[in-house]
Amino acid sequence: MKTIYSEKHIKQNSKSELAGGQLIKPYECPERMEYILNEISSRNLGEVLKPQAKDLKIVKKVHDSNYVEFLEQAWNEWKKEGYQGEAIPTVWPSRSMNSVEIPNHIEGKLGYYCLANETSISQGSIDGAYEGVKVVLTATDMLADEKSLFALCRPPGHHASRDQYGGYCFFNNIAIAAERLFEKGANKIFILDIDFHHGNGTQAIFYNRSDVYFASIHGDPKEAFPHFLGYANEKGNGAGEGYNINYPMQPGIPYSEWTKALDDAIEKIKSYQPEALLISLGVDTYEKDPISFFKLKSDDFFDVGKKIASCNLPTLFVMEGGYAIKEIGINTVNVLKGFEGSSS
Numbered sequence: 001m002k003t004i005y006s007e008k009h010i011k012q013n014s015k016s017e018l019a020g021g022q023l024i025k026p027y028e029c030p031e032r033m034e035y036i037l038n039e040i041s042s043r044n045l046g047e048v049l050k051p052q053a054k055d056l057k058i059v060k061k062v063h064d065s066n067y068v069e070f071l072e073q074a075w076n077e078w079k080k081e082g083y084q085g086e087a088i089p090t091v092w093p094s095r096s097m098n099s100v101e102i103p104n105h106i107e108g109k110l111g112y113y114c115l116a117n118e119t120s121i122s123q124g125s126i127d128g129a130y131e132g133v134k135v136v137l138t139a140t141d142m143l144a145d146e147k148s149l150f151a152l153c154r155p156p157g158h159h160a161s162r163d164q165y166g167g168y169c170f171f172n173n174i175a176i177a178a179e180r181l182f183e184k185g186a187n188k189i190f191i192l193d194i195d196f197h198h199g200n201g202t203q204a205i206f207y208n209r210s211d212v213y214f215a216s217i218h219g220d221p222k223e224a225f226p227h228f229l230g231y232a233n234e235k236g237n238g239a240g241e242g243y244n245i246n247y248p249m250q251p252g253i254p255y256s257e258w259t260k261a262l263d264d265a266i267e268k269i270k271s272y273q274p275e276a277l278l279i280s281l282g283v284d285t286y287e288k289d290p291i292s293f294f295k296l297k298s299d300d301f302f303d304v305g306k307k308i309a310s311c312n313l314p315t316l317f318v319m320e321g322g323y324a325i326k327e328i329g330i331n332t333v334n335v336l337k338g339f340e341g342s343s344s
């Protein structure tokens, strides 16, 4: 399987994450990519190709144009205020506030456009995010000629909604892939999100549509980020009713439990008969992940790949989370090797 990868992801190199009341080094860090690349190379997964130049106008088809312009200007506006640290919001249009007005001041804008403030904006953050978009667009455009591809995106994307960032995500890479496939004439796409966290951004973007079926297997939001979306009763709206399915799962579950949700999702994929399958590939379901609570073991990831392959569809894997960084390469490549029919 070919991998598309841009070393320029490093432009997103924020130094601070607000976690547990402290500013720590972000879990979502550039080194994650090194471990994955090493494993791709040492186990001969396939060629690693650079992204091609792409027209990025599509970003404003998936995301609100004011949001995109905000992201492009946020760091400069923050610096202009003389702040010393990275851009982190401190106030939100929360339930008792006016959530419609967009303030002029950068602090207000950050609160308006941010859904979770572990994600700092620093110089280059958005340039890094655009590299992820180039990676996913290049991979999507190659899907016509390949059975499967791996878009090794960083930063991840599935928490970014039409006009909000957070959960380390700025642009929703997998939603942009789906949009590109529609531009090229596709009629039905299935997005399966197997990251530990609910793909709230992807769900929100496609919630009213029947031409994208979204399924997510994740930590129960009563117990896990993003807390305010990802419940089992969210089934789509309007034309999209019946085309969204969430599998919130309890803390501590092993693969034998987790995979029952995967089996059910795979039945949904087969009966929906999409033209392509897009996988939000997070490996933070791993037992040693520092911010998650499932108990999947490294060998289990082969079986995940094998089951996804049973759908027999053009398949694009898009990298999302995974924070046990020493094992992130092993676990990611195990999914991809499992997809190709290997178990080692």
Ligand SMILES: [Zn+2]
Binding pocket: 195, 196, 197, 282, 284, 320, 321, 322
């Ligand atoms: Zn995650």
